[in-house]
Amino acid sequence: MAANGDASPDVALSPGWIAPGQADALFASLHRELPWRVHRVRMFGREIDAPRLSCWIGDSNAHYRYSGTTHVPEPWPGALAAVRARLAHETGVAFNSVLANLYRDGRDCMGWHSDDEPEFGPRPVIASVSLGATRRFVLRHRREPTRKVAFELAHGSLLLMRGETQRDWRHALPRTARALGPRINLTFRRVIGRR
Numbered sequence: 001m002a003a004n005g006d007a008s009p010d011v012a013l014s015p016g017w018i019a020p021g022q023a024d025a026l027f028a029s030l031h032r033e034l035p036w037r038v039h040r041v042r043m044f045g046r047e048i049d050a051p052r053l054s055c056w057i058g059d060s061n062a063h064y065r066y067s068g069t070t071h072v073p074e075p076w077p078g079a080l081a082a083v084r085a086r087l088a089h090e091t092g093v094a095f096n097s098v099l100a101n102l103y104r105d106g107r108d109c110m111g112w113h114s115d116d117e118p119e120f121g122p123r124p125v126i127a128s129v130s131l132g133a134t135r136r137f138v139l140r141h142r143r144e145p146t147r148k149v150a151f152e153l154a155h156g157s158l159l160l161m162r163g164e165t166q167r168d169w170r171h172a173l174p175r176t177a178r179a180l181g182p183r184i185n186l187t188f189r190r191v192i193g194r195r
């Protein structure tokens with residue numbers, strides 16, 4: 001592999017991975033039942049409210065640290081059991097946690113980052129399930145920012161990020177001026193214990 005990594009990120013989109021009726025039911029149940037909160041994020045050395053609502057879900061031992069705080073996960077809601085089992089079957093990854101994000105409208109967003117915390121180990125597989133309004137998801141190479149890839153993440157879609165995607169690329173969910181309804185995104189991850 002070249003020093004700068006592969007030409008495109010190791011990502012795969014499966015539109016309609018969840019059928020529309022099931023995706024509607026899943027959206028409604030998560031929207032209603034998850035304990036959504038405003039998380040605090042660090043930006044340029046300051047703590048600010050994240051421009052979205054979030055909920056960290058996982059096995060009780062899947063602790064996750066970010067922005068300097070350890071987060072104890074919420075228990076798995078019944079509505080996610082089938083999705084988790086299907087993802088494990090299709091990817092071979094025993095996902096033990098999910099970060100759920102609720103973008104209330106087009107103003108809610110997520111800035112440039114990569115999910116490269118040591119908890120996820122090298123070359124993590126991250127399975128991103130989208131429900132609700134279609135939003136644009138963008139990836140940009142870390143060292144060659146002119147290299148960009150964009151995906152429209154529609155209701156029921158699955159985006160898998162693998163390989164060196166977190167090491168070599170950043171991703172973001174930009175805000176948009178379009179009038180949009182809410183969107184829920186679920187990123188299934190595997191937290192590996194560390195010493």
Ligand SMILES: O=C(O)CCC(=O)C(=O)O
Pocket residue numbers: 099101110115128137153171172173185187
């Ligand atoms: O909402 C999305 O599609 C992306 C979410 C994301 O990047 C994350 O949760 O780390």
Ligand SMILES: [Fe+2]
Pocket residue numbers: 113114115171
């Ligand atoms: Fe991310």
